[in-house]
Amino acid sequence: MRQNLWKTAAFIAFTGLVLAGCGGNDSGSMPGTDHSQPSSSQTSASAQAGDFNDADVTFASRMIPHHQQAVQMADMAIRKATTPEVKKLAGAIKAAQDPEIxxxxxxxxxxxxPVPAQSHGGHSAEEMPGMMTDDEMSDLGNAKDGMFDRMWTEMMIKHHLGAVAMAKAEQTGGKNAGATALAKKVEADQNREIATMRRLLRRLPAN
Known part of the structure; x- marks a missing residue:
């Protein structure tokens, strides 16, 4: 009797192992484990890359060189400005726009x-409003002391106004969520800096 009970228990245990093994094999066909199908993250990344239109491409392609020139001007002010507020603002502009580039x-x-090269030529004012010409950049580079501070501030206001116009166009016509969000940020940040620079101009020497 005791021997029969032992055999029965062994058979039940063996049957349980076989069934568990079969269940484990079935798990390979569950959704998400079939590597022949793209994962949800891969699908999302693919959709994100395709979620754009011509306005998004135009915004990024033109705002990159626009930002590059602003960073170039900021570097000049960090080196040459005599007014602490101008130096501080230049540092903030560079810190914000370098990551955006x-x-x-x-x-x-x-x-x-294509990603634009580090070049600011070959674009009209209609394409990238607010951009400085080569002559204007040369004049700024040659300016000194208080004259530099004032010239830089006036030119950066003009530059920022151009960026705001480009950002508004992207928010109106763009499709990509990231690009339109950045355009909204650019508009807000640069409008705030324009207000700061206009206040600063009232305290800078005229000549």
């Missing part, structure tokens, strides 16, 4: 579009 460059790469 990298972000927009990443978008263009993901979209299969």
């Amino acid at each position: 990298k972000t927009m460059s990443g978008w263009l790469t993901a979209w299969g579009k």
Whole structure:
């Protein structure tokens, strides 16, 4: 009798192992474990890369060189400005726009579009409003002391106004959520800096 009970228990245990093994094999066909199908993260990344239109490409392609020139002007002010407020503002502009250049460059790469080189020529004022000409940049580089501070502030206001116009156009016509969000941020940040610079101009020497 005791021997029969032992055999029965062994059979039940063996049957349980076989059933568990079969259940484990079935798990390989569950959704998400079939590597022949794209994962949700891969699908999302693919959709994000394709979620753009011509306005998004134009915004990134033109705002990159626009930002590059602003950073160039900021570097000049960090070196040459005599007014602490101008130096501080220049540092803030560089800190904000350098990462935005990298972000927009990443978008263009993901979209299969060319990333603009470090060059500010070949664009009309209609394409990139607020951009300084080569002569204006040369004049700024040659200015000294208080004259530099005032010239830089006036030119940066003009530059920022151009960026705000470009940002508004992106918010109106763009499709990519990241690009339109950045455009909204650019508009808010640069309008705030324009107000700061206009107040600063009232305290800078005229000549």
